[in-house]
Amino acid sequence: MLQIPISSIPLLVSLAVLCVQAVRVPQYQQLLPLREQAAIQDAWTVERLSNVPQLLKKYEVDAWLMSQKEYAEDTVFWSLKSATQFSARRRTVDLFLANAIGDASFAYNWIDNTPEVWSELRSVLEAHNVSSIAVNADTDISFSSGLHAGELEKIVQELGPKWENKLVVEAMVGVEFIATMVPGRLEWYHRLQETAWAIITEAFSEAVIEPGVTTTDDVRWWMRDKIQHLNYTTWFMPDVSILNAGDPFSDLPIAERKIIQYGDLLHCDFGVTALGLNTDTQHMAYVLYPGETEEDIPEGYLGGLKQVNRLQDIVKSNMKVGTTGNDILKTSLEHMRNEGLGHSAGTLIGMFNLQEGVEVLGDLPLLNNTYYSIELSAEYFIAERNQTMNFYQEEDVYWNDETNEWDWVWGRQEKFHLVRPPVDGVFRIQGL
Structure with missing residues (x-):
């Protein structure tokens, strides 16, 4: 799946207790047998491919050509392949036509390492009078530079000067194809996101964390093991850190990772993968001291979480379909400043080090058939610590045709996850 982070100024994320609206508790979602998963994925692929002719017409190209060899696949290949393909074979060539003549197919595929590939390709191009051929050779956008x-x-070399002159680069063909999420995917994306929340909820609890003993590295590896136990996988190593006035994304060596203590504010960056879909979530947790309850969370932490939630609302409200990421960033920043706030295929809305705009990627339009990850952070002064801290938040959104607006895929964190003190002085560490 395609996941594109939406960042903001030093805005920071926060996490919530796993129940977005009081009683909703995320549950682990069991995956189907692999054979059934493959059938679902292949049906989605067929549906996505059926939209290619319209996509080519939209960007005014007659054909789209991809060629790759095993171990050197085009970026788009992973969205084209069947669920049981694990790599390209020999030379794998795909051709799609915008205007197939008569009853001819609009899609062609060759898996061969002989000259016949090129002679047959030329014959198809000639038969359909192709005048422009898109290739994935963009210099800036990875989704279209494979x-x-x-x-x-x-x-x-094989097609010759005549066809070489018809080769063009139209980056949005690859970007939009990869980014297009067909309707049937949403149900499973909900399930994946709920599973991600459930893993975070358990990881950020007394079932896994014993203050004074458990390290942040213990928690991240517990998350990896849990993913595998559930037959999911992931697209990046989970990150778990103890928040302070510094940067939680500094990738400290394992030896420097800290033991989790009472009163710590924890952060994670986490995602799961299944059925060709990826999730991406950042949450926060508070480690209660013995005798403390949720009511004892420092007011400064609660204020930081509320501020991050407000920033999410601002960014989401400015995500207008067709608007570029840079325009959304500019509008959101103006909105934030007016309120006195600090500040994967598709457009990029800012980056932590590019708060005034992002070249190329930030100029892509926002699409309504894509899942986006709203990733941001907020600076907030914590009176109890007499310092300004960053609060991080990341949640995935989808376009809701019924409400005509962006909705959270499963929810957004509005309360901290809580690591509660032991009962009768005894921790009960939960296994997998």
Whole structure:
């Protein structure tokens, strides 16, 4: 799946207790047997491919050509392949047509390492009077730059000058194809996101964390084991850190990771993968001292979480379909400043080090058939610590056709996860 982070100024994330609206508790969602998963994924792929002719017409190209060899796949290949394909074979060539003539197919695929590939390809191009051929050779956008240099040279060599002159680069063809999420995917995306929340909820609890003993590295590896136990996988190593006035994303060596203590404010960056879909979530947790309850969480922490939630609302409200990421960033920043607040295929709305706009990626339009990750952070002064801290938050959103607005895929954190003190002095560490 395609996941594109939406960042903001030093805005910071926070986490919530796992219940977004009081009683809703995330549950682990069991995956289907692999054979059934493959059938679902292949049906989604067929549906996505059926939209390719309209996509090519939208960007005014006659054809779209991809060529790759095993171990050197085009970026788009992973969205084209069947669920039982694990790599390209020999030379794998795909051609799609915007205007197939008569009853001819709009999609062609060759898996061969003989000259017949190129002669047959030329015959199809001739038969359909193709005048422009999109190739994935963009210089800036990774989703449309997967054509390897040697393979492009081979295409030019085999097709000859006539067809070389018809090759064009239209980055949005690859971007929009990868980014397009067909309706049937949403139900499973909900399930994946709920599972991610459930893992975070258990990880950030006394079932896993014993203050004074458990390290942040213990928790991140527990999360990895839990993912595997559930037959999911992930697309990045979970990150768990103790928040302070510093940067939680500094990738400290394992030896420098701290033991979790009472009163710590914890942060995680976490995602799961299944059925070709990825999630991405950042949450926070508070470690209660013995004798403390939720009512004892420092007011400064609660204020930081509320501020981050407000920033989420501002960014989400400014995510207008068709608007570029840079325009959304500019509008959101103006909105934030007026309120006195601090500040994967598709557009990028700012980055932590590029708060006034992002070249190229920030100029892409926001699409309504894509899942986006709203990733931001907020600075907030914590009176109890006499220092300004960063609060991080990240949640995935989808376009809701019924309400005509962006909705959270499963929810957004509005309360801290809580690591509660032991009962009768005894911790009960929960296994997998």
